[in-house]
Amino acid sequence: MAVRRTTKRALAMLLPAGVLGISSALAFTHAEPPDRTNASESASVVADRLREIRAGVSEMNAIAQKNPNPDFGVLLAEWINGGFGWRNGGWGWHNGGWHNWHNWGNGGWGNGGWGNGWHNAPNWGNGGWHNWHNFWHNW
């Protein structure tokens, strides 16, 4: 699935921040009233939008896996085809931010989205722990 450039830019900025960083960034962003001037670029169907995001995450992941130690800023700027200041370090690429999320196998993402979080014990509060109590209700 094709990933729009704006989505690539957003993912490239968000993912290095980890779950709490993404949550904070979107919450801050969302604090302002929605501006729908670019609404024509937005996917209209939720399922398609979710698919596009996963495709974008996969592309970023593939870049990381093929290039274990290079300057990801350059590579991702090429991916986005719009270069917007990777080298300024504004989003932490040069401070290890990248490694906070892309290393799926070692739990670098780390917070239990798909099972790696289990190994983060005893960091109960942010980890796979939270996968279990999704089902207990009214309790």
Place this chain on the structure above:
Amino acid sequence: MVRSLSKPPDGKPIIRTVVLQPTPFCNINCRYCYLPQRNATTVMSLATIVAAFKNIFSSGWASPQMTIIWHAGEPLVLPVSYYEAAFSAIEVSRPLDLELRHSIQTNGMLLSQEWCDFIKKWHVGLGVSIDGPRHLHDANRVTRSGGGTFDRTVAGIRLLRRENIPFHVISVLSEASMNSPEELLEFYLSEGIEDICFNVEESEGNHISVLLNGSNVRTRFHRFLDRFWTLSRRTSKIQFIREIDGMITRIFRPEGVPVENAQVEPFAMLNIDCHGNVSSFSPELLGLKHAKYNDFIIGNIVSDSIESMRNSPAMLAMTRDIAAGVEACRKECDYFSVCGGGAPVNKLSENGSFASSKTSFCTLVEMVPTDLILNALDYLEGNFDKAAAPALRLSGPVQV
């Protein structure tokens, strides 16, 4: 793409979570509780616990990483010595290459220094049920004589904090608290509570939720969660909001990584009551009644092998109908890729059938958080120059 939980090549199920009911008894009598046996003082025997794990570990179905949840009653009404004996007995039969984690969901009222020492010793994960400040909490979480339980629960939480024991809280959102995100946040901050889960009061068992049956509940929950999320992230004190942060990991994942929904996967959750009766799928089914499904009981952990339970009439019927419900979700629902097929107990309670799709419950816990996150992402993409950079500078790279 959504796949089911990973399975070994031979197609055997994987038991990931075991929910044990040490006793159905609860020391309080919450107004929204659905557990029908909460006055019963029966206790799961040590022999039953030993037999259960001998059965589970010998089945070949145990996940290499397994969680045991002590729940479905108030676990702490039993003494620490009960759990010392139980945990030790399980350790004796635990395969060396199997990692086991114990967890307890409690109302926190009976926490003591002895409990804290035990929790630390065994690295027990802990969830405390508290519904917010006193007037919201005591509106529903009451003793059998109708008295409030707030003070004792807060005392338990303060003890945990003094002992540096990590915990999360689960707060049931009722009619009143849905209008009070600011008040709830203020309470959590005042008590140093950092990890928060919300459960919207549901209709389950004999309990009918006024909130869930009210009008505009989706809109109201959307407003609540939006407000709570925004305010929480401004404080930097709240580490985890399950409804948002749990969904983020499901939305921002690569293709091909499965979304896990253990509630629809046969035997992914093995739920055992104090008599040794076993059910699977949604844990709340344990203790509920339904003629078609043999009250959701698929066997007894002492007398039946787990392998034989797979072919019990109740298990076959539930597996068939729940799978039909998942397939309906897959075909009908835009949110399937982040949900994986919903919660069977809610489908049955709300729609009268496992073989159904959308529920009010999934509208709230799956759709609303997804909508909020996608709306924020849309906004970010539409406003890079004026919005994105400042926002991300505020957050920076964060290890969580």
